[in-house]
Amino acid sequence: MSATPEELREVALTVGREAATLARRMRSEGVDVADTKSSATDVVTRADHATEELLRERLLELRPDDSILGEEGDDHEGTSGVRWIVDPIDGTVNYLYGIRDCSVSVAAEQDGVLVAGAVVGILTDVVYAAALGHGATRDGAPISVRPSPPxxxxxxxxxxxxxxxxxxxxxxxxxxxxxxxxxxxxxxxxxxxxxxxxxxxxxxxxxxxxxxxxxxxxxxxxxxxxxxxxxxxxxxxxxxxxxxxxxxxxxxxxxxxxxxxxxxxxxxx
CATH class of the missing domain: 3.40.190.80 (D-Maltodextrin-Binding Protein; domain 2)
Structure with a gap:
């Protein structure tokens, strides 16, 4: 199933927003640590697992032939040449403590090239998005880097x-x-x-x-x-x-x- 970078960006935005809504709701219900990774302080919450499961389910509904690489689950191999790279909660310790700087991250790679992405805030209303050749936005408004000082x-x-x-x-x-x-x-x-x-x-x-x-x-x-x-x-x-x-x-x-x-x-x- 072929797609343009703009179409893949819209998929990333759709599933990223849905995942952020789920994570936000689970945070309001209370956070349980489900596991640890590299050390006792490097945690995974129930919300990490639930949010990644939602991302995988929704991506395969919308793009059933695509591959998926995620932080918390098994890889899914597809046949389309598109691979989704997802982080269900980037900033899990912030999420655990209720610090606002955490997000859902969804990227699309096509034939080995990153072509689209969305970073959706969980505890703050901020949405970054981009498609290769079509610019980047924050909350729908175009953004650009600032000139570098010394x-x-x-x-x-x-x-x-x-x-x-x-x-x-x-x-x-x-x-x-x-x-x-x-x-x-x-x-x-x-x-x-x-x-x-x-x-x-x-x-x-x-x-x-x-x-x-x-x-x-x-x-x-x-x-x-x-x-x-x-x-x-x-x-x-x-x-x-x-x-x-x-x-x-x-x-x-x-x-x-x-x-x-x-x-x-x-x-x-």
Whole structure:
């Protein structure tokens, strides 16, 4: 079943909004921790499982021949050349505590290329969306990155893993970076961090370890807003830790100088 990027964006928006509504309702009913992942503090809630199940059911109703990759469930193999990459709740710890920065993230990949995405706020009314070649929006209004100032004047978003040894490495790198930028912000949701770069409310984002469901939808949004996204090799090898790379997002004009600074401060090889 072929589709244009715009059509896939509309599917992402439809199922993303439905999933966010479910997660919001479950949050109002109370949150139960269902499991943990990389550490005792890296939690999965009942709502993560229920929201991903809804995403899978609705995507297969609307696009029965597509593949699905999700954070909490088994992969589904399709035949259409379209793969959906979904994160039912990006920012689960925020969700658990009732902090507003959490979202549902839905991306469409066509023949290996990310072509559409939606990031829908759960505890806040914000919806980011994009389709390849058709721009990016926040709540339906076009967005774009802000021009990059010198590195020393940039506001940088970041995040941390949940393993103590991983966090120690990340904090060492940030301690070197912090005196060389305007400031650091950590809100706890990779997709929303990248969307802040896309809408001009931040200048850059860096974090080691996020996986495709964390960043795929936001990467489309950033690219359509005039930004550049990449996953670069890290510098630290820790026992039992397979780094999935250092995720970096900036406006196009700010990429080279920021990546140079990440090398200098130990983030990137």
């Amino acid at each position: 590195v020393g004047q940039r506001l940088v978003m970041t995040g941390f893993g949940y393993r103590p040894d991983v966090r120690a490495h990340q904090s060492e790198c940030l301690a070197k970076l912090l005196p060389q930028v305007r400031d650091i912000r950590r809100i706890g949701s990779s997709s929303l961090d990248i969307c802040h770069v896309a809408d001009g409310s931040a200048d850059a984002y860096v974090e080691e370890g996020p996986l495709p469901w964390d960043w795929s939808a936001a990467a489309v949004i950033l690219g359509e807003a005039g930004g550049r996204f990449g996953v670069l090799p890290g510098t630290k090898s820790l026992e039992g830790w397979t780094s999935h790379g250092v995720v970096v997002a900036t406006p196009i004009d700010g990429w080279d100088a920021f990546v140079d600074k990440l090398r200098e401060t130990g983030f990137v090889a």
